[in-house]
Amino acid sequence: MLEGERAELSLLADDVCRTVIAHAGGAVMEVDVFLSANKDGERALFGKDQWKGPSAVVGGRAGCLTAPANSNDVKAIVRVRKGHGLVVLGVYEARTPVKADALSPLP
Numbered sequence: 001m002l003e004g005e006r007a008e009l010s011l012l013a014d015d016v017c018r019t020v021i022a023h024a025g026g027a028v029m030e031v032d033v034f035l036s037a038n039k040d041g042e043r044a045l046f047g048k049d050q051w052k053g054p055s056a057v058v059g060g061r062a063g064c065l066t067a068p069a070n071s072n073d074v075k076a077i078v079r080v081r082k083g084h085g086l087v088v089l090g091v092y093e094a095r096t097p098v099k100a101d102a103l104s105p106l107p
Contacts, residue, residue, distance in 0.1 A: 001028070001087050006079035009089060017066050019059030019092045020047070022078045026085020028054050033078050033089070037071035046071075054083075064093075 001007065001024075011018070024031040033056040035047035047065045049056035056078070059065050067074045078089050 001078075001080045002084045003080055003082060006077055007087070007089070009076045009078075009091065011074040011076060011091065015066055016093050017059075017064035018076075019057065019064045020076045021060070021090045021092070022049075022056045022087055024054040024080065024083075024085055024087045026083070028080055028083040028085040028087065030054070030081035030083065031056050031078060031087055032081055033058050033076065035065055035067075036075050036077060037067045038073040039068055039071040043073075059092075 018035070020033050020035060022031050022033045030052065031054055033049045034045050035058050036043055036045050046068055047058040049058050051057060058076075076089060076091055078087055080087065
């Protein structure tokens with residue numbers, strides 16, 4: 001992926017609790033991961049990573065995330081903020097949810 005590019009992975013809009021991990025190689029210095037969904041006709045984030053560098057995690061130690069109630073078109077989004085190279089994206093399902101009630105606009 002080139003700097004500024006993003007890729008999206010569509011997920012089922014269900015009650016599954018997810019953790020998303022991205023890891024980049026090559027000359028990628030910064031990668032970001034987001035979880036987004038459509039709710040009430042608007043696309044908004046319900047999870048974003050707080051990490052710096054070539055790895056990013058949404059969920060993880062803080063717990064997995066479920067899409068907000070009555071949302072649809074759930075997506076895992078990865079974006080190369082700085083650099084270029086290969087990026088691997090993993091989506092994992094878990095059993096202990098963290099409520100994702102607060103939605104924020106896409107960056």
